[in-house]
Amino acid sequence: MSSTETFLAPVAAATGSHIRIHNLSKMFDQRPVLQNLNLEIGPGEFVAVVGKSGCGKSTLLRLLAGLETPCQGDIHLNGYPLRGINTLARVMFQDPRLLPWRNVLQNVALGLGQQGRSRSHWALQQVGLDHRARDWPTILSGGQKQRVALARALVTQPRLLLLDEPLGALDALTRLEMQHLIEQLWQEQRFTSLLVTHDVEEAVTLADRVLVIHQGTIDLDIPINLPRPRDLTQTELAVLKQRILQRILSR
Amino acid sequence: MISRLSIPTLGRWPRLPWDRLIPWLVPLTLLIVWQLLAQGGLINSRVLPAPTAVAEAALRLTTSGELLKHLTISTWRAAVGFLIGGGLGLFFGVVNGVFRPAELLADSSIQMIRNIPHLAMIPLVILWFGIGDQARIFLVALGVLFPIYVNTFYGIRAIDPGLIEMGQVYGLSPRQLFFQIILPGSLPSVLVGLRYALGIMWLTLIVAETIAAGSGIGYMAMNAREFMQTDVVVLAILLYALLGKLADSAVRWLERLWIAWHPSQNLS
Numbered sequence: 001m002s003s004t005e006t007f008l009a010p011v012a013a014a015t016g017s018h019i020r021i022h023n024l025s026k027m028f029d030q031r032p033v034l035q036n037l038n039l040e041i042g043p044g045e046f047v048a049v050v051g052k053s054g055c056g057k058s059t060l061l062r063l064l065a066g067l068e069t070p071c072q073g074d075i076h077l078n079g080y081p082l083r084g085i086n087t088l089a090r091v092m093f094q095d096p097r098l099l100p101w102r103n104v105l106q107n108v109a110l111g112l113g114q115q116g117r118s119r120s121h122w123a124l125q126q127v128g129l130d131h132r133a134r135d136w137p138t139i140l141s142g143g144q145k146q147r148v149a150l151a152r153a154l155v156t157q158p159r160l161l162l163l164d165e166p167l168g169a170l171d172a173l174t175r176l177e178m179q180h181l182i183e184q185l186w187q188e189q190r191f192t193s194l195l196v197t198h199d200v201e202e203a204v205t206l207a208d209r210v211l212v213i214h215q216g217t218i219d220l221d222i223p224i225n226l227p228r229p230r231d232l233t234q235t236e237l238a239v240l241k242q243r244i245l246q247r248i249l250s251r
Numbered sequence: 252m253i254s255r256l257s258i259p260t261l262g263r264w265p266r267l268p269w270d271r272l273i274p275w276l277v278p279l280t281l282l283i284v285w286q287l288l289a290q291g292g293l294i295n296s297r298v299l300p301a302p303t304a305v306a307e308a309a310l311r312l313t314t315s316g317e318l319l320k321h322l323t324i325s326t327w328r329a330a331v332g333f334l335i336g337g338g339l340g341l342f343f344g345v346v347n348g349v350f351r352p353a354e355l356l357a358d359s360s361i362q363m364i365r366n367i368p369h370l371a372m373i374p375l376v377i378l379w380f381g382i383g384d385q386a387r388i389f390l391v392a393l394g395v396l397f398p399i400y401v402n403t404f405y406g407i408r409a410i411d412p413g414l415i416e417m418g419q420v421y422g423l424s425p426r427q428l429f430f431q432i433i434l435p436g437s438l439p440s441v442l443v444g445l446r447y448a449l450g451i452m453w454l455t456l457i458v459a460e461t462i463a464a465g466s467g468i469g470y471m472a473m474n475a476r477e478f479m480q481t482d483v484v485v486l487a488i489l490l491y492a493l494l495g496k497l498a499d500s501a502v503r504w505l506e507r508l509w510i511a512w513h514p515s516q517n518l519s
Contacts, residue, residue: 065420087422097417101435101512110431111421136512152421 016044016192017088017159019064023073026059033059035216044190048207050200052248056216057196061162064194065091089160090153094168096145098137105133108152123155126185143174154185163195167202179206183228204241205230212244214251220244300482305489308482325456325467328384332391333452340396344403349433365397370458382463387456394455398447406440407433439510442502449498453491
């Protein structure tokens with residue numbers, strides 16, 4: 001297969017998931033992590049969740065993925081209640097979690113049937129790694145591994161992308177590249193995105209809306225209506241970032 | 252990019268055409284020294300016959316068909332015992348590794364039996380099975396069961412739980428999870444168990460065949476001892492070394508086939 005061949009998007013773009021969370025609570029061994037949380041996310045919206053470590057932001061993401069079950073309250077996706085693993089969603093974790101015994105292409109094609117190959121080539125092309133399709137993941141750099149993980153998340157064109165600090169372990173330059181890539185693919189495919197991050201700067205550059213979580217509830221919910229691609233030297237962005245940071249630190 | 256695992260301080264060793272011969276250098280030198288000492292009369296041939304005498308014995312026994320007969324019966328016993336014990340070890344390792352209730356039920360009992368040296372069972376095994384092939388096969392099976400069991404069990408338990416969680420989120424069925432994540436992830440450890448088990452397989456067979464048998468390499472050696480045929484005894488010992496090396500090469504071949512992705516296989 002020649003590397004110059006282009007692969008078309010397998011299906012026409014659909015809209016992102018609509019999420020409604022009502023009175024959601026989660027406890028671990030009597031210790032409350034989320035308390036009566038209410039949240040609505042529109043289709044195709046990019047929401048970033050920030051907060052101190054242990055505030056419950058990762059738990060919120062895991063509940064949306066169906067990896068945890070709520071103790072109270074419910075989550076509705078496109079009007080249907082979520083039960084078990086969320087099949088509409090794909091998750092990108094902090095570590096790439098690639099299978100070392102499968103090559104890059106086979107990793108992207110995980111769980112896909114017959115059409116897996118050409119779709120996976122398409123997804124790898126989106127992240128600029130189709131020329132590494134036959135390599136073992138072990139020999140890729142950290143940034144490349146996360147790009148493969150992104151391709152694996154997007155290969156089925158999910159309606160909801162859950163990002164659990166996916167860029168936290170990358171160096172600053174690679175992180176900027178990945179941010180651009182995620183933003184660009186989101187603009188093309190319009191899936192709903194939830195990004196959990198400890199990096200306020202990352203949150204304000206990428207998201208339509210930033211949530212601050214404190215002691216298991218939403219403490220601050222501010223929209224960011226600035227044109228993209230955003231530039232951190234913009235005054236409005238710097239002001240927003242400062243406001244969010246102060247809110248987190250004052251608590 | 253990782254090219255070849257080499258310790259940097261030793262510098263780069265160029266790959267030479269005679270690299271394949273280097274492992275044979277030490278055995279070959281020993282053989283020559285042994286031959287010279289035996290020829291010079293420095294070693295009594297009753298203690299250790301010259302390599303040429305051993306080679307003569309090998310030739311004699313090969314042409315009479317005796318060697319092939321003993322070799323075949325030994326290999327057959329080893330293979331049957333290995334398949335039974337290895338199969339059971341793999342089965343219990345997988346079941347206990349995957350299902351917690353099974354582990355609770357069976358693991359501590361298996362650990363208790365594992366700590367009994369299986370050769371200590373010989374008197375009891377003879378009482379149970381007599382001195383036929385069943386006894387020897389039982390001992391081999393018992394010996395290989397535990398290294399395969401332990402390494403399969405821990406191989407499965409050592410898989411990164413993050414990978415299994417990822418598989419669940421990516422919609423894999425329990426069957427797909429097992430065949431695409433759990434089984435390939437535990438293979439490097441299973442192969443370590445296999446290598447141990449093959450060593451134990453030969454060891455057990457030697458002991459079992461020298462104690463009570465009417466055929467096999469071990470019998471051949473014990474029989475030769477009665478007639479003071481030191482050359483045949485040495486030949487039997489060398490045969491075990493050769494068979495052990497063959498088994499090890501088979502595992503290496505499986506490693507190249509099954510775990511080519513593993514860092515131990517020098518990715519390029």
